[in-house]
Amino acid sequence: MASSSSPYPKKYDVFLSFYGPDTRRTFVSHLHKALIDSGIVTFIDDRELEEGDQFFDKIREAIAESRFAVVVLSENYAFSRCCMEELQMILELHERRELEVFPAFCGVDPFRFEWSADFLERRSEMVEKVPNWDEALKRISELQFGGPFGFWRGDDSALVDAITSRIYSQLKNTETASATESSVIHTLVGMERHFEAMNQLLALGSGNTDIRIIGIWGVGGVGKTTLARYVYDKISDRFQDHFFMKNVDKMHKESGSSHRLVEEFMSKTLERGSDVMTKARLGHRKILLVLDSVDETEQLKDAVKDINGFGPGSRVIVTTQDKGLLLACGVNLLYEVECLRFNEAFQVFCQSAFNPKEDGPSLHSGWLSIRAVQLSGRVPLALKMLGSYLRGRGEDEWERALDELAAN
Template structure:
């Protein structure tokens, strides 16, 4: 068997709140694979308790049925079995269009299996795959529809997260697919944000630093002030990629937890139990022993570890002291306000979180303040005032919008006056304090 797993592109976190009716939707060409590969894959998924939709009906007519469209919309993952005659079926190609639409609008995961066809033949419609597509074109005689299908085939050929199978043991590939989707289906997602405005492009930028497809070990820092959205971005990344690793762990509020009695030891124990999926992990006893246990147990595992809210170097030294603590392919993400801390730990891949631009800030604030993406006309000026006060910080935009929700214009003005006055007062206090420090140091 020659199969290859390709890491998927990032997606935002909204998929974790969608109510799916099926775990898997199987799209396939019945004459090619129904009674062999696809049939065996369906049985393996079913035995694993994974709710899988497979179309068992004979297809009549040219229009895809409403029931099938509904099944695609309600599926968390679509698996495309791209075989040599897949493109000879208008049904399959219409399924593909719907699946790619749901990927965009519902954050559905799409996993292609290039079954005895090359991805380049799918992309360029060449060889036997292209011949089947051309023959369909002669039948449908619809240039617009053919162009839409062609674009969809190009898109699917460039998707990551799937497998290439040319020959060998099909059961091994089926087992690998079942294992992978089981991790997705059975995984608990982190709650990211009620309104995930602006998260996806920032996740994409961090993922470019992570380069998950590369066979190395990386630490990446997410850097920014309080309220800028570091934790939110890290959670969204965790939701989108955690299933690709042997084990994963999101350690939240590390700075606060480490202040507690035996806080660092507790964090070490949590890290081990979550990555090893073993709640029976015995107490490590002390920090030094915990370091040795982490190195011994995780040095051969490909893990995802997110260290959130780090504010002291000792926290990194205790939980992820060196790249060689973890197996090849591991990724460690650190969120912090302290750039010097990352430098001291030799973290060279750093993503400084940028402020929200005006459009993002307007949308996020409006969703919290009005439950719509734009403010009512009579609140437009006050909304701009609130956005200026928030200075592009998602946390401030969210909290302020939520507080002002349902209030009158008079109440808005009063609240904004109070917040702006308090900010000016604090600024004056800081200036006085800095002057005192300057005069003291100059003596």
């Protein structure tokens, strides 16, 4: 697996890029099910997008928050502006080693794709709509032929299995390298300040044997998951069993029951080689459990019933955007992740907008960077997305982009 240059934990394992009318109900539906069944957290656009749809901002956010992208190239993929804009962002992140790409041709011959009469006829129209259209298609073709599925000649079901197995294997290899990741994560901007406050709520060194549930809340993109992962990596070795459960909201929607949460925790704990556990035996284990991205009261209320049966000294951390949800479930130990301080926000933005090998922003681009930080609201995810978009562009382009952002 190509190592990521970003130390920030990602929300999704996989982003699926595809043209809905071609493959949504066929290849993509089978691939999505296989990924989900393997426990791989996958983002899939579940509605048809029109050009200019405001929802595309969420698509860009999901790409930035994914570790892998599977690009399903079908007959009409290259003639969708949304698909091509997705592809350009995916390739930009891939070049910076922040995301790994798996291309898959579906229903088209990769050797003849670019020479079809229809392709050549519609080429000039798309070049006008999406700058660097040709370059993006050339690059994804190079990745296709140089990648693990470059000369694939099996059927679709076998390709689904191959892609799923490859991603699952690389994710497991990444988990075994968590110690290396933890050595990098200490550089995250502002984390030590948050960790000190969380430490007070966790009260790990006070001899408390009570079971504590701590709620981390704040607006979207402010860094709740990042903080939860940072705390988890710092303290997990103090517990007999520990598990970081990502995207609880999606798990609940797919399974229809939050009772699956503790069952999932037990299966993962068993997979890591600890004793076989039943709910009755959980009461004798000191457990650390993180429930990330909870968005419904029912999710947490159901989970709390099992959490109360954990062993003495256990700790549970819940992340959510909804403070009221935490209070409704009796969670009174709360920590709000506020927006970054200005100097922290400026540092995060510059990490994404400038090459670390360079000296940093010039005087003029420094002022533009300050404006970008102000427009982003000092929200980490917004800072990273804006910085990534502006990276490598000229100052005139920066000014236009920031003017457009200010006008919206």
